[in-house]
Amino acid sequence: MAREFTLAELIEGVGAGDRRAIARAITLVESRDPAAYELVRSLYPRTGGAYSIGITGPPGVGKSTLVGALIGRLRRDGTTIGVLSVDPSSPFTHGAVLGDRIRLVDHFLDPGVFIRSMASRGHLGGVAEATLQAALVLDASGKELLLLETVGIGQSEIEIAQVADTVVLVLMPGSGDSVQALKAGVMEIPDVIAINKRDHPQAKTMLNEVRAVLALGARRDWEPPIVLTEAARGEGIDELWKAIQGHRSHLSEGGRLEARRRRSVAAEVFALASARAKLHLERAVAGDPELRRLLDLVERRELDPLTAVREILERVFRIEGGSDAADPR
Amino acid sequence: MAREFTLAELIEGVGAGDRRAIARAITLVESRDPAAYELVRSLYPRTGGAYSIGITGPPGVGKSTLVGALIGRLRRDGTTIGVLSVDPSSPFTHGAVLGDRIRLVDHFLDPGVFIRSMASRGHLGGVAEATLQAALVLDASGKELLLLETVGIGQSEIEIAQVADTVVLVLMPGSGDSVQALKAGVMEIPDVIAINKRDHPQAKTMLNEVRAVLALGARRDWEPPIVLTEAARGEGIDELWKAIQGHRSHLSEGGRLEARRRRSVAAEVFALASARAKLHLERAVAGDPELRRLLDLVERRELDPLTAVREILERVFRIEGGSDAADPR
Numbered sequence: 001m002a003r004e005f006t007l008a009e010l011i012e013g014v015g016a017g018d019r020r021a022i023a024r025a026i027t028l029v030e031s032r033d034p035a036a037y038e039l040v041r042s043l044y045p046r047t048g049g050a051y052s053i054g055i056t057g058p059p060g061v062g063k064s065t066l067v068g069a070l071i072g073r074l075r076r077d078g079t080t081i082g083v084l085s086v087d088p089s090s091p092f093t094h095g096a097v098l099g100d101r102i103r104l105v106d107h108f109l110d111p112g113v114f115i116r117s118m119a120s121r122g123h124l125g126g127v128a129e130a131t132l133q134a135a136l137v138l139d140a141s142g143k144e145l146l147l148l149e150t151v152g153i154g155q156s157e158i159e160i161a162q163v164a165d166t167v168v169l170v171l172m173p174g175s176g177d178s179v180q181a182l183k184a185g186v187m188e189i190p191d192v193i194a195i196n197k198r199d200h201p202q203a204k205t206m207l208n209e210v211r212a213v214l215a216l217g218a219r220r221d222w223e224p225p226i227v228l229t230e231a232a233r234g235e236g237i238d239e240l241w242k243a244i245q246g247h248r249s250h251l252s253e254g255g256r257l258e259a260r261r262r263r264s265v266a267a268e269v270f271a272l273a274s275a276r277a278k279l280h281l282e283r284a285v286a287g288d289p290e291l292r293r294l295l296d297l298v299e300r301r302e303l304d305p306l307t308a309v310r311e312i313l314e315r316v317f318r319i320e321g322g323s324d325a326a327d328p329r
Numbered sequence: 330m331a332r333e334f335t336l337a338e339l340i341e342g343v344g345a346g347d348r349r350a351i352a353r354a355i356t357l358v359e360s361r362d363p364a365a366y367e368l369v370r371s372l373y374p375r376t377g378g379a380y381s382i383g384i385t386g387p388p389g390v391g392k393s394t395l396v397g398a399l400i401g402r403l404r405r406d407g408t409t410i411g412v413l414s415v416d417p418s419s420p421f422t423h424g425a426v427l428g429d430r431i432r433l434v435d436h437f438l439d440p441g442v443f444i445r446s447m448a449s450r451g452h453l454g455g456v457a458e459a460t461l462q463a464a465l466v467l468d469a470s471g472k473e474l475l476l477l478e479t480v481g482i483g484q485s486e487i488e489i490a491q492v493a494d495t496v497v498l499v500l501m502p503g504s505g506d507s508v509q510a511l512k513a514g515v516m517e518i519p520d521v522i523a524i525n526k527r528d529h530p531q532a533k534t535m536l537n538e539v540r541a542v543l544a545l546g547a548r549r550d551w552e553p554p555i556v557l558t559e560a561a562r563g564e565g566i567d568e569l570w571k572a573i574q575g576h577r578s579h580l581s582e583g584g585r586l587e588a589r590r591r592r593s594v595a596a597e598v599f600a601l602a603s604a605r606a607k608l609h610l611e612r613a614v615a616g617d618p619e620l621r622r623l624l625d626l627v628e629r630r631e632l633d634p635l636t637a638v639r640e641i642l643e644r645v646f647r648i649e650g651g652s653d654a655a656d657p658r
Contacts, residue, residue: 037635044633058506059513133635151515174505177387184388186480262628269627272638273610273645278603280648285599298598299591304373305461306366309601316602317646319609 007035011042017080017142019114026116029133032126040133043140048261050082050139052146053244054161057170058178059151062196066170066231066240067149071107073237074145082138083115084131085149086160114138126279128160129272163264165257166247168192168240171210173202183213191224191247194240198228222250277317284316291315336364340371346409346471348443355445358462361455369462372469379411379468381475382573383490386499387507388480391525395499395560395569396478400436402566403474411467412444413460414478415489443467455608457489458601492593494586495576497521497569500539502531512542520553520576523569527557551579606646613645620644 005013005024013021028036055070057063064085071081107113118131131148138146150161161167169190171178181187193214195206210226225243229236251257285291294311297303313319334342334353342350357365384399386392393414400410436442447460460477467475479490490496498519500507510516522543524535539555554572558565580586614620623640626632642648 041633041636045630048630058509059515060505060509129635136633151513172505174503176389176501176503177506180387180389184480186388265628265634266624269624269634269637269641270611270614272634273641274607276638276642277606277610277646277648280642280646281602281606282599295595295598299594301374301377304370304465305594305598305601306458307370308598309605312598312602313605313609317606317609317648319606319646 007038007042010035010039014039014043014137014141015046019111022114022137022141023116025137026134029137030118030130032130036133040136043136047136047139050143050146051248052135052139052148052164052166054164054167055147055149055170056151056161056167056190058175061170061172061175062231063149063151063170066194066196066229066237067147068107069229069231069234069237070147070241071113072234073241075107075110075112078112079145080112080143081114081145081147082135082141082143083113083147083149084118084134084138085116086118086127086131086151114141114143126275128275131160132163132268132272162188163268165251165260166191166244168194168244170194170196171206172197173200173206175206176209179206179209179213182210183216189214189217189220189224191222192240192243193224193226194229194236195226196229196231198230198236203228222247281312281316285312288315336367336371339364339368343368343372343466343470344375348440351443351466351470352445354466355463358466359447359459361459365462369465372465376465376468379472379475380577381464381468381477381493381495383493383496384476384478384499385480385490385496385519387504390499390501390504391560392478392480392499395523395525395558395566396476397436398558398560398563398566399476399570400442401563402570404436404439404441407441408474409441409472410443410474410476411464411470411472412442412476412478413447413463413467414445415447415456415460415480443470443472455604457604460489461492461597461601491517492597494580494589495520495573497523497573499523499525500535501526502529502535504535505538508535508538508542511539512545518543518546518549518553520551521569521572522553522555523558523565524555525558525560527559527565532557551576610641610645614641617644 005021010021010025010028014025025036025039028039055063055067067083067085071083074081107115116134118127118134131150135146135148146164148161148164167190169178169192171193172195178187182189193210195203195210197203207226207228214224214226225246227236227240227243229240231237251260285295291312294303294308298305298308334350339350339354339357343354354365354368357368384392384396396412396414400412403410436444445463447456447463460479464475464477475493477490477493496519498507498516498521500522501524507516511518522539524532524539526532536555536557543553543555554575556565556569556572558569560566580589614624620641623632623637627634627637
């Protein structure tokens with residue numbers, strides 16, 4: 001527990017939007033301090049006021065620059081913003097070009113913005129859990145808008161962004177693999193698509209490819225707008241913000257936002273429980289000589305993998321023979 | 330259980346390389362028939378003779394065409410081959426251009442080749458389990474080489490291919506996202522890289538980008554060769570095969586193959602156990618009104634997500650408070 005804050009002071013401080021209290025709270029969450037659990041539990045009834053935007057996309061497309069430009073745009077309206085970045089190559093940590101850093105320094109000093117890069121050390125589940133808890137802290141602190149930036153290239157990696165109210169997928173000319181993944185249904189259709197680096201000679205081609213992919217699917221409740229941006233020069237940011245607001249007002253009708261948040265909460269709780277079960281399993285196998293011995297037997301082909309799986313599940317989770325888990329009925 | 334085969338006949342038939350027995354065995358595995366478990370358990374001591382090659386890469390790069398061309402090349406040497414494809418857009422199922430189908434029809438009729446497309450319906454863990462069990466069936470049937478084709482765009486999707494002895498990543502000009510993912514360390518470095526569609530004007534650029542990424546990392550035990558192919562015309566296939574053989578002979582020295590297979594088996598058992606635990610959790614939550622009620626409380630912000638996670642884990646897996654799972658020590 002922090003020396004500077006008691007738990008009660010921390011709850012009070014976060015609730016009042018105090019920067020030092022927020023920073024300390026997120027550090028507790030990241031270090032998986034038992035006090036963090038109590039803290040978020042106490043803060044939870046105060047959450048739900050923030051609107052969250054997930055910014056996802058493959059590495060190198062300029063997500064962080066786009067986030068920086070969006071912050072600049074939103075601060076002109078006085079909107080308070082919390083930013084969590086789980087991009088391992090994020091400018092908030094080390095991957096920045098000078099221009100990004102300079103732009104972000106302004107935001108770091110702005111009391112209406114709280115920016116935090118989430119350490120992606122360790123397993124994906126742990127980062128997801130810490131990020132979602134940190135988002136609750138920022139929500140409870142009174143920030144009106146949350147930006148969750150994640151690197152998405154597969155399903156598990158973009159899970160974090162998927163809990164947001166609006167999911168923005170950022171692509172750039174050359175993002176052929178992501179376009180193919182959208183086409184093949186490997187990647188979910190986002191709410192807004194931004195094609196960054198619009199000055200690139202292939203930008204128009206990418207736009208047409210993305211349009212063609214969106215035209216392929218069944219009619220949707222919401223057709224994702226495609227916005228061309230040049231984040232490094234702040235171009236297209238107004239249009240991007242309008243597209244996000246368009247989705248937000250779409251959600252505001254007919255109880256759509258509530259329904260979406262219900263699904264998100266269920267998915268989130270399930271994902272966290274799965275990640276914890278997996279971690280528990282990992283530690284059990286690492287710490288139990290009997291389970292190590294099972295793996296040795298499989299390696300020597302004296303025991304087949306599924307029998308080993310069954311015995312491990314029985315031993316670690318007391319799942320009856322693992323057979324009920326395998327049965328699709 | 331099959332009417333045509335008793336379990337004993339099936340074991341016998343697969344061991345003798347009988348096509349109908351192999352087909353029936355894989356169908357049992359896919360349908361999660363309890364007999365499949367007994368079958369693979371009985372066959373397991375006969376496995377380990379096949380050398381396995383994982384072929385992975387984003388959708389649309391031509392993996393299946395490449396697999397078809399590789400089969401053609403290998404059959405000239407008389408090598409017997411088992412092929413499992415878990416690509417949802419695979420030509421083995423529906424996504425084929427005419428040329429692919431014609432080329433593959435030859436292989437379908439060839440008694441030295443067994444090709445099977447694994448249904449990717451349902452969750453990823455289930456497909457992974459069925460595919461790995463089917464690979465054991467093909468291994469036990471005496472096939473000398475196994476080709477495991479999977480669509481890789483994120484970590485979980487390529488797990489199946491990662492258990493292979495040699496992992497080939499297939500890219501094409503335009504695979505910028507995958508190159509960036511390799512660069513950012515989001516995607517693991519494969520053993521061999523094939524750049525397909527080498528006649529594309531941007532093929533040389535892609536080659537240089539991939540070279541630059543490989544040059545970035547620390548010195549490796551094995552430097553992945555990069556091969557340019559034009560699978561649709563069978564070009565570069567000899568070079569690709571030489572690169573794969575190069576990796577195989579590298580593994581044959583100093584017990585490297587055994588060490589790699591030990592790691593693969595452990596990873597495989599762990600992945601299957603995790604997938605089963607996750608499935609068990611999913612069913613428990615779906616079937617238990619008390620657990621549904623917890624989610625409702627979270628949705629109404631009367632209970633925080635982590636407390637719900639703890640209660641779910643306690644109820645489903647009897648994990649003590651979930652806290653030991655959360656504790657990193």
